[in-house]
Amino acid sequence: MSEIIRKLRVAAYAVIIDDGRILLSRWLGPERPRWILPGGGIDHGEDPYDAVVREVFEETGYHAEVRRLLGIQNVRGPLNRDGEDLDYHRLRILYEAAVVGGELTYEVDGTTDQAAWFPLEEVPALDHVESVDVGLEMYRTRPLDGRIPRFT
Template identity: 30%
Template structure:
């Protein structure tokens, strides 16, 4: 049975430095990437990105807006949707989870965008944020259905 996989990532900037994690598995093993993961059943996308950032880095954040949405039809017929958020740093010290990543730190944002050790998509989106060259989708207080956990970004 074909699946739709929904993932989230978070760009966290603090004092002109961006939060990255070093992956321990898959095609990006040993590379630096923005933190993130999969949306779990019963979870909104914004709650998922806050949870993933906290789990992977011990950093508390707040959703600012959506930076991008990527959609891929995989060779196996599954679909993958990846939503990247810009997040405000709230508190915490970068600490790797020791499972999905073995290191996490804030890096000088100007150096990251040209660093080949950082995954290309992460560099591309960080540059978009740095140059303010993206359409911002922000949380909107519009809630027409009080009996649902309804969230709108526009």
């Protein structure tokens, strides 16, 4: 029996909505590509605010301006990655942001390969990760404590 390894990942993501559309990136996940909020891991010593601006640019080609902190999604659970059993704890810092420049481009040799705008009403039908739903719920409800009930 293999030892369970504890892993913590802290990341920052942007909810960018404009004219009834949301900006998403296509993540090249281990199972299949799925749509996610633009963002990603925070480098050691990096401010989450700076990380989300950097990640949006890397994944979409857009310059983003953070408008406000939406909240934090806390997810913990078992995960088997590359044969290793992980007790995987993810903290996702979610910001509301807006595009202030740049042009839509795709990340090359990264964890995403596309970015696109989608009408909000089309999001439920997209193959996407749960943090998209969490981010949209935080955007809509603006919880004072920065938390929403856990998605299952």
